[in-house]
Amino acid sequence: MGRAHGNERREAPEERDDALRYQALPRSFFERPVLSVARGLIGALLVHEQPRGRLVGRIVETEAYRGPEDRAAHSFGGRRTSRTEVMYGAAGHAYVFFVYGMHWNFNVVTGGVGQPHAVLIRAVEPLAGQRQMAARRGLPVDSPCLTNGPGKLSQAFGFDRSHYGLDLCAGPVYFAAGEPLAVRRSARVGVPYAREWAERPWRFFAADSPWVSRGPRARGRLPAR
DNA sequence: AGGAAGATCCGCT
DNA sequence: GCGGATCTTCCTG
Numbered sequence: 001m002g003r004a005h006g007n008e009r010r011e012a013p014e015e016r017d018d019a020l021r022y023q024a025l026p027r028s029f030f031e032r033p034v035l036s037v038a039r040g041l042i043g044a045l046l047v048h049e050q051p052r053g054r055l056v057g058r059i060v061e062t063e064a065y066r067g068p069e070d071r072a073a074h075s076f077g078g079r080r081t082s083r084t085e086v087m088y089g090a091a092g093h094a095y096v097f098f099v100y101g102m103h104w105n106f107n108v109v110t111g112g113v114g115q116p117h118a119v120l121i122r123a124v125e126p127l128a129g130q131r132q133m134a135a136r137r138g139l140p141v142d143s144p145c146l147t148n149g150p151g152k153l154s155q156a157f158g159f160d161r162s163h164y165g166l167d168l169c170a171g172p173v174y175f176a177a178g179e180p181l182a183v184r185r186s187a188r189v190g191v192p193y194a195r196e197w198a199e200r201p202w203r204f205f206a207a208d209s210p211w212v213s214r215g216p217r218a219r220g221r222l223p224a225r
Numbered sequence: 226a227g228g229a230a231g232a233t234c235c236g237c238t
Numbered sequence: 239g240c241g242g243a244t245c246t247t248c249c250t251g
Binding site: 079081082083097098099100101102 | 243244245246247248
């Protein structure tokens with residue numbers, strides 16, 4: 001990357017931001033088992049309607065977190081604090097948290113009230129609003145690193161504390177149906193402290209997508225939805 | 226009140 | 239491939 005000269009007029013990777021209206025996935029989509037939601041979101045769209053334009057990404061990588069038994073989840077052991085509170089509420093709301101002193105991670109709460117489950121959105125393929133994403137990331141608009149990681153996509157989409165608890169079934173941030181994609185799965189990334197729970201294949205990603213973040217080698221294969 | 230660890234990213238010893 | 243950056247949150251004493 002970085003071989004693009006600033007003033008050169010480059011063909012942006014298709015900003016297909018039609019006046020097209022997306023229909024938000026309904027709450028019932030998220031009121032299902034967290035693994036089903038994590039898998040079902042691969043290929044779906046993440047949309048952020050903003051004053052300066054619409055950001056759209058095709059979801060290519062997710063992870064399921066299933067407290068209270070899942071040692072990798074922030075809600076492990078039933079831990080319930082101001083930070084994890086939203087996970088205990090209704091499905092379809094945003095769980096956004098700050099980590100490593102500089103990154104925000106964006107999740108959607110799943111399951112029924114009282115079930116502290118959530119799906120982490122780890123990577124998307126930019127479909128619209130690339131210029132805005134690139135500006136936030138401080139990278140060229142055609143960079144392959146705009147949204148290929150949970151911290152990166154949060155920065156590109158402008159997600160932070162202000163989005164904590166947001167209803168994702170009502171906009172301005174929401175999900176929309178996309179095309180079915182071949183899905184693969186692996187162990188989750190960055191949770192070695194969770195011991196045997198880290199080994200569970202609860203990371204889902206689109207096979208052969210260049211927008212997937214780096215992580216454990218894929219293993220296993222699933223049919224295209 | 227203090228300390229330790231963290232669902233990451235970036236750049237290079 | 240490894241370590242530093244950086245700061246919030248949570249737990250312990």
